[in-house]
Amino acid sequence: MLVIAFVLTAVTLAFLAPRSPPAWLSFADAVSGGGGGTERLAEGLPFGSHGQKLDVWAPAGASKSARPVLIWWHGGGWVKGDRAAYAFAARAFARAGYVVVVPDYRKVPQVRFPAFIEDGAEAVAWTERSIRRYGGDPARIAFAGHSAGAHTAVLLALDPRWLRAAGANPANVKAAIGLSGPYDFYPFDKKRSIDAMSAWPRPHETQPVHYARADAPPLLLVTSTRDETVRPKNAINLAARMREVGGLVELRNYEGLDHEEVVMALSKPFRGKGPVFADSLAFLRTAGLAPPPVR
Template sequence: MRTFFFRILPGCLFLALLLGLANEYAVARPSRRTQDIAYVPTSDPQFNAERHLLDVYAPKQKTAFLRPVVVFIHGGSWNSGNKNFYSFIGRRLAKQGVVAVVINYRLAPQVEVPAMADDCARAVAWVAQHSAEYGGDPQRLYVMGHSAGGGLAALLTADNALMARWGMPVNPIRGAILDDPAGLDMYDYLRKMQYPGDEEYLVPFGRDPAVWRTVSPMYYLTPGTPPFLLYVGSETYPSIRNSSEKFQQKLTALGHPAAMKVLPGKKHVPMVLQLYWQHNIIYQDLLQFVGSNAQPHAAQ
């Protein structure tokens, strides 16, 4: 039995998501979705008509003030996943007063993780430039991710050069919410190769240890890194638990008051499925973290 990341959505998870989508469509309607927006220009030679898209979920209720923005990055072991599976997260966030953006990005084996990180950075740059059009506050922009998406969210938050490559000399991300994140230190993980089948991760990460380090958020943390919320399931994969503990310890050593919350009884997949329920602990903390009740910037 595998002890690391799930590679594809199992049939039972896919069914659960389909049921969840049907339910949220019926009951979580205080939002409007703008679907399949291209965040890479269609004239770009690298443009992918499926993967370079995002959806924006905005509260229907208009206010005189701009709302916080959360960009959600899906997981799937860097080789699977789709924004359409996670509309329940977009709607739940919008229902609670947040402008949510759920993105696609290219996957292995078509590209490796550095290209995935670039895609996510381009999506965040687009959101920083356009979120006000949907009632979002670009000065309160946060990223969130589960599994592989958590690792990518952490990388975008900590690696300022990654955002600078796409027209953001000042990183617009104000903080990150990591839900059972994978890939926080792939440099350490891939050098050890402790688990059966680990060589499969050389497809998305390649064989160059220097690249493994380049895409590992652990090595970009500084005293000036934005804050993190970090959640781990008590029954998740040992590698995720261990790397998250190391990540939290490094944040603490750098002066960040970032506590890792271990959620009892939760395995890796339920850590994201719980986001269907709007009153779970992650949403409760997230709303305070992003300042959903604050109104510092008037809408134009």
């Protein structure tokens, strides 16, 4: 009972503090023990050509071999969000045995598509060059993200030209997880997608659904029945297209969860909302990205 009271007090204080919802979630996750067994090995490391920064998380303790790497892109409708606020997601995967890279990216209105995709590709290139020093294997990389971050993760996995342009090798990408992401949303009918995408002269290039291919990395596409921010049709349509072309894809449509609850379920306090984290780990293992044990 004391532990529960402590967590509830921490969450209340976080709500009162000037934090974004993901930031208070990371705070609640930390005080409830979600950070146990993990380390933030680097904070605010510069990468890329536009002043972007990233954090690196890993399990606490050495392993006999290099660990698979997961790059996590946060959501925020291309207009908000930052890497530090999503520490709860980084810690979850780090505790499971992965080296986790969490990059920032430029946002609307300062930039439009494809700037944030280019930033994502530069994060991948940095990871390939630099992750060995943090115990990661640059030849075994998975992408993951929520909402706008899922759009980046899945588009980079499906359309390899962005990675090649940044000097990254698409062959190193072994899997991608998209949580509540937009993949088939043209014509643009919401302010955020209009602001982020409509200036690009070839709108089909903004849509991951157009790049489904048989030789793409395996995809896990997660949506939920109560998501009114990014409609489930995005994941459903992309999954159907992947199957049509012979690609490897898993689709999860969680009953009763909304847009935010899907990503909340990665955190320790709210993991009971749905098996998002367990399903993500199972998918990564099936894709050949099982991590080595911690010594």
